[in-house]
Amino acid sequence: MTFVQCFGSALNLNPHFHVLMLDRVYACGKEGTAPVFVPAPHLRDADVQRIVETAAHRLVRLL
Incomplete structure (x- = not known):
């Protein structure tokens, strides 16, 4: 979840983000059961490199 704030405490222009991130993931349970909230695996260097x-x-591409 991200909230974009465009002003500072003095109502000056200061765009920045407030971000809520989870360190867990939802995994599917058995048929008809609720998903289970489990710890996410740690990122490896290769994972971070691919994301970057x-x-x-x-x-x-956007530029």
């Missing part, structure tokens, strides 16, 4: 490269590629 994908984000950079998309950003360059």
Whole structure:
């Protein structure tokens, strides 16, 4: 969940984000049961590199 705030305490222009992120994921339970909230696996360096490269590629494409 992200909330974009566009002003500071003096009502000056100061765009920034307030972000709520989960460190867990929902996993499907058995048929007819509620999903289970379990810890997310730790990111490896290769995972972070892939995310950064994908984000950079998309950003360059937008420019």
